[in-house]
Amino acid sequence: MSDAFDILIVGGGMVGASLAAAFVGSPWRVGVLEARPYGAPDQPSYDERSIALAYGSRRILEALGVWLGLVVEAAPITRIHVSDRGYFGAARVAAREQGVAALGYVAPNRAVGAALMPLLEHAANIELIAPATVESTSDEGETVKVCARTPDGARELRTRLLVAADGANSPVREALALPTQVERYGQCAVIANVSVDAPRAGTAYERFTDSGPLALLPLGGARYSLVWTQREDAVDAVMALDDARFLAALQDRFGWRLGRFVAVGKRADYPLVLVRARTAWHGRTALVGNALHSLHPVAGQGFNLALRDIAALVEALRGAADPGAPEGLQRYQALREPDMARVVGFTDFLARVFARDLPLLGHARAGGLLLADWSPALNRWLARQNMGLFGRPTRLASGQEAAWPHN
Ligand SMILES: Cc1cc2nc3c(=O)[nH]c(=O)nc-3n(C[C@H](O)[C@H](O)[C@H](O)COP(=O)(O)OP(=O)(O)OC[C@H]3O[C@@H](n4cnc5c(N)ncnc54)[C@H](O)[C@@H]3O)c2cc1C
Numbered sequence: 583m584s585d586a587f588d589i590l591i592v593g594g595g596m597v598g599a600s601l602a603a604a605f606v607g608s609p610w611r612v613g614v615l616e617a618r619p620y621g622a623p624d625q626p627s628y629d630e631r632s633i634a635l636a637y638g639s640r641r642i643l644e645a646l647g648v649w650l651g652l653v654v655e656a657a658p659i660t661r662i663h664v665s666d667r668g669y670f671g672a673a674r675v676a677a678r679e680q681g682v683a684a685l686g687y688v689a690p691n692r693a694v695g696a697a698l699m700p701l702l703e704h705a706a707n708i709e710l711i712a713p714a715t716v717e718s719t720s721d722e723g724e725t726v727k728v729c730a731r732t733p734d735g736a737r738e739l740r741t742r743l744l745v746a747a748d749g750a751n752s753p754v755r756e757a758l759a760l761p762t763q764v765e766r767y768g769q770c771a772v773i774a775n776v777s778v779d780a781p782r783a784g785t786a787y788e789r790f791t792d793s794g795p796l797a798l799l800p801l802g803g804a805r806y807s808l809v810w811t812q813r814e815d816a817v818d819a820v821m822a823l824d825d826a827r828f829l830a831a832l833q834d835r836f837g838w839r840l841g842r843f844v845a846v847g848k849r850a851d852y853p854l855v856l857v858r859a860r861t862a863w864h865g866r867t868a869l870v871g872n873a874l875h876s877l878h879p880v881a882g883q884g885f886n887l888a889l890r891d892i893a894a895l896v897e898a899l900r901g902a903a904d905p906g907a908p909e910g911l912q913r914y915q916a917l918r919e920p921d922m923a924r925v926v927g928f929t930d931f932l933a934r935v936f937a938r939d940l941p942l943l944g945h946a947r948a949g950g951l952l953l954a955d956w957s958p959a960l961n962r963w964l965a966r967q968n969m970g971l972f973g974r975p976t977r978l979a980s981g982q983e984a985a986w987p988h989n
Contacts, residue, residue: 585737585738585739585740586611586725586739587610587613587740588611588741588743589605589610589612589613589744589745589905590615590726590728590739590743590745591612591615591745591747592744592748593748593871593873594615594616594712594747595625595626595627595747595749595871596633596694596698597885597892598745598748598870598871600646600648600888601892602614602705603646603648603698603701603702605707605708605896606707608707608984608986609707609986609987610707611707612707612709613739613741614702614708614710615728615730616710616712619712622713626749628695630773630848630850631690631691631773632688632689632691632775633689633690633691633694633882633885634686634687634688634786635687635688635886636686636968636970636971637682637685637970638970638971638973638979640684640686640687641978641980642892642893642978643889645978646701646978647701648694648697650697652689652693652697655690656688656689656693657688658683659686659785659786660677661674661782661785662785662786662968663785663788664787666789667789667791667792673961675961675964675968679961680962680965680969684784685969686969686970711732711737713733714730714731714732716728716729716730716748717729717730717736719754719867721867722740725906726741726744726866726867727739728740742866742904742905743867743906744866744868745867745868745869746867746873746874747870750876752869752872752873754873755869758864758865760859760860761859761861762860763856764856765855765856766853766855767856767878767933769794769853770812770854771810771879772817772849772851773807773809773849773850773851774810774848774850775805775806775807775846776798776805776806776829777804777844777846778843778844779804779840780840781840781841782840784800786799787840789837793811793812793813793816794811794933795933796808796810796811796836797809797882798840799882804844808846809879810832811878811879814853829844829845832846852879856878856926856930858875858926859873859874862914862918862922863912863915866906868914871885871888874891874918874922875922875925877926877929878932880929881929881932881968883925883929890973890976893979894914894917894973896976896978897978898917899914900986900987921972921974924972925972928967
């Protein structure tokens, strides 16, 4: 195999692999360099988590040809219930009122990988290179040189466009020294699957508590995926609780809307950091996914936002003679900026305002939730936000295949 590519994607996690799927059938030769192959026990992207996929993300995954492989594992969300512990009032959003069958879906991260990988393995224009760790990149004018370490030794590759899909700590972004906002929230997310004895089919819950937000996403039947934010100084104690005490603490925070919490699976915790690169591209390198923006999981937006990065990059590069030329990458930045600023701002606002335990703030939040429940305009805005329907229109986001022109 030649070591010259049109597009090289660093990172074959959920975002890098989804982007590669968008280039299947394109006129370009595309490589994906991934340090930890799909299926490896320490693969950081396709791990124990489940992910809330917005209605708009389903359309993008359909356009990529991934949805069919995922749909059997995806549980629909037909209602969202948002409440604040200790205060009266809740905001509710219902799929029926929005004229859709589901506001979104919940799928295991591993199932996303299982749907993506066969597409990439069978595509004539895609080469998966794993395990391979990118160690350095250098701009050589018409191409970028990439040095990777593989089990067979060092490999040197060249590409016209380099895409960093290498996660929140993006070594590619770091090597370019791109200006980036990095702020620790002082919080961790504890995740686990839990079971209850009075499930409500299709309802997802977001509950703000004095320690931070808590989300329960329906997995079907009596099972829910829990994302429970904890202050950093409390997380070790919560992780050390035995199952019975963990379930009792969860019951105390969430209440009895789903009856009794009866079982909990394996737990994992993730430190929460806001990362936002100030630019989506530099030279012949573009950033996508967590490398561009890593968010607090409070609103379940990170991967959904990344799928819209992918839709925008594909839109910006359609018909380009050189995928790494600045015109296309400028178009990418312009397409992404408003959506990204809104989602990053909204998520950061929720994470900070709902984490503070001040009585006055509590009443203001309760008023906000009541208003969102009562006002049709605000309720529709909340629904569109959760359905991932903002952002500039692109082919993929409207559910149409990329249909690559042959340059
Ligand atoms: C607790 C939690 C819950 C979440 N829930 C939701 C949700 O409900 N909905 C939602 O939309 N989002 C959610 N998210 C966000 C979502 O998980 C991320 O947006 C998504 O995983 C980002 O994927 P990524 O591929 O950009 O990065 P990563 O998953 O970090 O993948 C990066 C990949 O790059 C590889 N890599 C890194 N460095 C190199 C290198 N030098 N060479 C080669 N490969 C390299 C890594 O091995 C990895 O496979 C949640 C996040 C958390 C923490």
